[in-house]
Amino acid sequence: MANNVGNTLLAVVGGAAIGAALGILFAPDSGDKTRKKIKDGYKDLQKDLKSKLVNAKVDLEQTYEELLSNMSYKTEDVISFLETKLADLKEQNAKLQK
Template sequence: MSTGKMLLGIMAGAAAGAVLGILFAPDKGTETRRKIMERGNDYVSDLKEKFNDFIDNLTERYESVKDDASEYAQNPSYGADDFQKDVRSQL
């Protein structure tokens, strides 16, 4: 299972548990709805932060591979095998 799918599953399980815990709490309806909204907003913020971190990491790797490709294109003494090894080491 990929890390992304596992992370999504954990977050979905935590969200479901939090919602069920709040729904069965002995609070007024308005208080319960407020708590659900707060928790939902917290989860959305966390998910956005993790997504942005993922995009930043992906962008860094893309730039690195792009730089390597440019370097290899300018220096024909490197072989395709060397380029492939460098790219795989970055992934």
């Protein structure tokens, strides 16, 4: 999951950089207009990245909670199994003691 987020962020940043460079090279507008477009594009990119990071954080927290929950159930299963085996061993030991 973290790899997907990293790849997505890299793709967004790379795409924005390429788009900005091409926009500047082929811009029919004046310098002021071009700078405003770059500034607006940067703000849009910033908002998009912030949104993606917030979503990634939420996904990470949910995955962490699910992992803890699953581990808790597995731990209970292991403890129950070991308690059953211990009871069996005690019973076998009691038979051998007689």
